[in-house]
Amino acid sequence: MSYEREKQVVIEAAIAAAKLCQDVRRDIPPAMEKSDKSPVTVADYGSQAVICKAIGDAFPEDAIVGEEDATALRDPEMAAQLEKITQYVRTILPEATSEQVTEWIDRGNGQVGSRYWTLDPIDGTKGFLRQDQYAVAIALVENGEVKLGVMACPALAIEEGDEPGTLFVAVRGEGATRRSLHGGEAQTIRVVKADDVENLRFVESVEASHGDQGRQNAVAQAVGITAESVRVDSQAKYGIVASGKAALYMRLPSPKSPNYRENIWDHAAGAIVVEEAGGRVTDMHGKPLNFADGSKMTENRGVVVSNGVIHETVLAALRDS
Numbered sequence: 001m002s003y004e005r006e007k008q009v010v011i012e013a014a015i016a017a018a019k020l021c022q023d024v025r026r027d028i029p030p031a032m033e034k035s036d037k038s039p040v041t042v043a044d045y046g047s048q049a050v051i052c053k054a055i056g057d058a059f060p061e062d063a064i065v066g067e068e069d070a071t072a073l074r075d076p077e078m079a080a081q082l083e084k085i086t087q088y089v090r091t092i093l094p095e096a097t098s099e100q101v102t103e104w105i106d107r108g109n110g111q112v113g114s115r116y117w118t119l120d121p122i123d124g125t126k127g128f129l130r131q132d133q134y135a136v137a138i139a140l141v142e143n144g145e146v147k148l149g150v151m152a153c154p155a156l157a158i159e160e161g162d163e164p165g166t167l168f169v170a171v172r173g174e175g176a177t178r179r180s181l182h183g184g185e186a187q188t189i190r191v192v193k194a195d196d197v198e199n200l201r202f203v204e205s206v207e208a209s210h211g212d213q214g215r216q217n218a219v220a221q222a223v224g225i226t227a228e229s230v231r232v233d234s235q236a237k238y239g240i241v242a243s244g245k246a247a248l249y250m251r252l253p254s255p256k257s258p259n260y261r262e263n264i265w266d267h268a269a270g271a272i273v274v275e276e277a278g279g280r281v282t283d284m285h286g287k288p289l290n291f292a293d294g295s296k297m298t299e300n301r302g303v304v305v306s307n308g309v310i311h312e313t314v315l316a317a318l319r320d321s
Ligand SMILES: Nc1ncnc2c1ncn2[C@@H]1O[C@H](COP(=O)(O)O)[C@@H](OP(=O)(O)O)[C@H]1O
Pocket: 038, 067, 120, 122, 123, 124, 125, 126, 127, 205, 206, 207, 209, 210, 211, 232, 233, 234, 235, 254, 257, 260, 263, 266
């Protein structure tokens, strides 16, 4: 099965959502605060509305597990914010009403099941607000296995001199591609080869509190990566590994939040892009990421993403660290 229709629907939705996000960012959005104190913007909500509408219309039977929901937006105090979101959504869906926008956002309140979509409308909201990297990430999961991943990185250029804006697409068993968000041909991507010393670097989060940079750097050194890390927000890190521009992405539990568990929408799309480009994705103990049981990967700790060749060496260095 090549998921042709699924692919077409979400590629179109991801490109539209990425445009909405870039429109918002040109206007320098203020952040709102969620109940867990993390930031969210009108672009996160607008992106989720556009994508959930597209998926819900095309595949009404499918559950969508999205990061955001519209509860806060129904508060009368948020009317002005909801109106702003609706205005941005109307640049893509001209007839959209505020009521529809909240309804579309809430299509993302589905549950993990035998076939579901998971959506991060903006992964790396902090990067988005800093004018750095972010990603619109969509994945289709069947029986716990990611089958399709689409990831738009509006600020990412893989080759020096490229216009920023990269779209990654992967279908299980069919490889991974990247292309410019501005159009043009898709090209197949592959992870770093073992002898490609120049690209033997590693990537990690910009946000120190989303990982353990001390330990990440120690492990990288232990496996022979001497260059300093490249710090990048969002699942763009997966895209960089899949494109052969870094050999390793480590995300180890932060000592400041030892009970944190990773969300499926922060990894599903990126993981299939790397795997289909020939790489490997596990947690820090070598366990596969669990997309079968719920939105939090409660059985996994940390994430290790590599070109495959160095994976076991990294896991061994982690055990020793
Ligand atoms: N203590 C923590 N440890 C690891 N990840 C965390 C975290 N707190 C928040 N995050 C996640 O880190 C994501 C961003 O990752 P990165 O640092 O790679 O850019 C956030 O996604 P959102 O921005 O979609 O909320 C959020 O889900």
